[in-house]
Amino acid sequence: MTTAAPLLSLQNVSKRFGGLSVITDVSFEVAKGARMALIGPNGAGKTTIFNLISGFYRPDEGQIVLDGVPIQQLPSRKRVGLGLSRSFQNIRLMPHLSVIENIMLAQQPHAGGLLDMVKPIALPGFRRWQREAEELLDAMGIDTYAGDVVATLPYGVRKKIEVVRALAAKPKLLLLDEPAAGLNAAETEGLTDFLKRIALTGVTLLVVEHDMGLVRKLCDDAVVLNFGAKIYDGPTATVQDNPLVLEAYLGPRHSKTASGASDQKGAHHVA
Numbered sequence: 238m239t240t241a242a243p244l245l246s247l248q249n250v251s252k253r254f255g256g257l258s259v260i261t262d263v264s265f266e267v268a269k270g271a272r273m274a275l276i277g278p279n280g281a282g283k284t285t286i287f288n289l290i291s292g293f294y295r296p297d298e299g300q301i302v303l304d305g306v307p308i309q310q311l312p313s314r315k316r317v318g319l320g321l322s323r324s325f326q327n328i329r330l331m332p333h334l335s336v337i338e339n340i341m342l343a344q345q346p347h348a349g350g351l352l353d354m355v356k357p358i359a360l361p362g363f364r365r366w367q368r369e370a371e372e373l374l375d376a377m378g379i380d381t382y383a384g385d386v387v388a389t390l391p392y393g394v395r396k397k398i399e400v401v402r403a404l405a406a407k408p409k410l411l412l413l414d415e416p417a418a419g420l421n422a423a424e425t426e427g428l429t430d431f432l433k434r435i436a437l438t439g440v441t442l443l444v445v446e447h448d449m450g451l452v453r454k455l456c457d458d459a460v461v462l463n464f465g466a467k468i469y470d471g472p473t474a475t476v477q478d479n480p481l482v483l484e485a486y487l488g489p490r491h492s493k494t495a496s497g498a499s500d501q502k503g504a505h506h507v508a
């Protein structure tokens with residue numbers, strides 16, 4: 238039996254800061270088309286893993302392979318060229334530009350650079366980028382905001398645009414860093430449906446998120462970190478039954494009685 242090659246593979250990845258081991262021998266795979274969560278208590282190492290995948294940090298040991306290419310020594314922009322994109326928890330849109338201008342800026346990996354946006358109309362590719370940005374906003378159901386200045390839009394809409402910005406570079410793999418942070422329950426529900434729609438376009442998702450409601454609705458599988466080590470790698474449906482996971486979130490005394498714990502935004506209950 239042959240198994241399809243994963244889109245992303247971390248193999249025995251470790252990262253230290255000075256004498257502090259922050260990631261220890263972490264391995265996991267993300268299949269093509271998967272919707273996978275990367276979860277764990279505060280300080281577990283999730284953001285560090287994202288920074289290692291996206292190229293802000295280099296691992297001290299181990300390999301990171303994207304679509305068959307070892308990327309751990311490549312600069313971030315090369316990883317973007319290979320199909321990696323990331324949305325950030327703290328929205329990184331240009332607040333005084335319109336939605337469509339922000340999306341077009343994010344198409345820059347396929348253009349000549351930021352300077353091109355200073356004199357954009359003269360560029361041969363401008364009309365095409367504009368059309369593609371309009372199509373993307375339309376496909377994601379937020380084209381009504383295309384001409385609006387970002388700073389004037391509600392926070393929940395800006396979060397969606399932050400995600401669409403990350404899609405503008407046509408990624409194979411999208412890293413989503415706490416997409417539901419700061420959203421209320423209704424906005425989170427809307428965002429979850431929105432992310433499912435994105436996944437249906439074939440983009441593979443790896444999601445760091447504390448909101449377990451979103452994780453359960455969106456992600457089939459989860460990797461759980463604690464103190465920089467992997468403690469679970471399997472279906473999201475059974476993550477809350479795992480004693481190591483319960484212990485990591487709630488402490489050893491609670492691990493047998495935690496199944497009654499409820500979802501709470503900001504509180505890191507897993508059950």
Ligand SMILES: Nc1ncnc2c1ncn2[C@@H]1O[C@H](COP(=O)(O)OP(=O)(O)OP(=O)(O)O)[C@@H](O)[C@H]1O
Nearest residue numbers: 254255257259277278279280281282283284285286
């Ligand atoms: N540049 C750095 N220098 C030193 N220590 C760091 C650095 N970046 C992260 N750490 C440490 O590494 C550990 C993991 O941090 P990280 O931000 O990856 O955790 P996290 O799981 O994303 O946490 P949270 O859920 O709170 O965002 C923490 O103890 C943090 O203090």
